[in-house]
Amino acid sequence: MKAWLLLAVIIGSTVTADLLQSHEMKRHGEIHDFRPSGVGRVLASLARKRNLILSIVCMAVSFFAFMPLVQVADLSFAVPASAGSLVIETILARVILKERVDSRRWIGAALVAGGVWLLAL
Amino acid sequence: MSLQLRWKTPAFAAIVVLSNVVGNLFLKWGMGHADEITPSPLSFIRAIFNPWVSLGICLLILWMLSKMFFLSWADLSFVLPVTAFGYVLTTVFSHLFLGEHITTARWAGTFLIATGSVLVGLGTPQSGKST
Numbered sequence A: 001m002k003a004w005l006l007l008a009v010i011i012g013s014t015v016t017a018d019l020l021q022s023h024e025m026k027r028h029g030e031i032h033d034f035r036p037s038g039v040g041r042v043l044a045s046l047a048r049k050r051n052l053i054l055s056i057v058c059m060a061v062s063f064f065a066f067m068p069l070v071q072v073a074d075l076s077f078a079v080p081a082s083a084g085s086l087v088i089e090t091i092l093a094r095v096i097l098k099e100r101v102d103s104r105r106w107i108g109a110a111l112v113a114g115g116v117w118l119l120a121l
Numbered sequence B: 001m002s003l004q005l006r007w008k009t010p011a012f013a014a015i016v017v018l019s020n021v022v023g024n025l026f027l028k029w030g031m032g033h034a035d036e037i038t039p040s041p042l043s044f045i046r047a048i049f050n051p052w053v054s055l056g057i058c059l060l061i062l063w064m065l066s067k068m069f070f071l072s073w074a075d076l077s078f079v080l081p082v083t084a085f086g087y088v089l090t091t092v093f094s095h096l097f098l099g100e101h102i103t104t105a106r107w108a109g110t111f112l113i114a115t116g117s118v119l120v121g122l123g124t125p126q127s128g129k130s131t
Helices: A002-028 A036-046 A050-072 A075-095 A103-119 B003-032 B041-048 B051-070 B076-083 B085-098 B104-121
Strands: none
Touching: A002 A036, A002 A050, A002 A075, A002 B051, A036 B051, A050 A075, A050 B003, A050 B041, A050 B051, A075 A103, A075 B003, A075 B085, A075 B104, A103 B085, A103 B104, B003 B051, B003 B076, B003 B085, B041 B051, B051 B076, B076 B085, B085 B104
C-alpha cells in the first residue's frame, strides 16, 4: 500500500515536471553552444524561468518519494512502474503542448505502457 | 535533419539513459544500507550523506540537466519513450548487480518496452506542432 501511494506521488509530480520543462525549453529554443561558457550562460538564463523552477520543485517531490520507495520495493519494480506516467504524458503532449504524435509513436508508447504493466505484475 | 542534430540526438539519448540507470542503481544500493526513511527531514538528510546515495544523486542531476538540453530540440513524446529503454537496462542491472529475482512477467515486460522504444526511435526527434 505504501509503495503504491509513493508511486502515485511520483507519477503525478513527474508528469507535471516534464510538461513544464518541455514547455519552457521549447520557448527557450534549441541549444547549439555546448562549450562550458555557453552551457553556463544557458543555465544562468534558465535559472530565472518560473516554469522551470516549478518543474524542479516537482522533480524534487518525485525524488523524495522515490527514496523511500526503493527501500520498500525492488528497483526492477520501482523504476519501470514509474513509467506509468508515459501514457499520460504522451496524451498531454498532444493535448496541451500541441505536439504532433504520429501513429508509430502512439503504438510505441502503448507497447511501453503494456510492458510496464507486465513488469509491475 | 542537420548533421549536428544527427549526432547530438543519439549522444544525448545515451547520456540520459545511462546517467539515469547507473544513478538509480547507486541510489538503491545506498538506500539499502541506510536507516529506514521516516517522515522526518533528518532521516532524508542522513540518507543523502551516504556516499552511494550522494553519487547516485550526482548522476541523477546529470540526467536531469541532459534531459533538459535534449528537450530543447526534441519533442517530449519522442524523448520519453526513447529514454524508456532505461527501464530495460535497469531491470537487467537490478538482476546482475543487486541480485533481484526477475519473474517471467517482468522479463516479458522488459522486451515489450524494448520493442516499443525501438518503434518510437525510428521516428524523427522533431515532429513540429500540430496544426
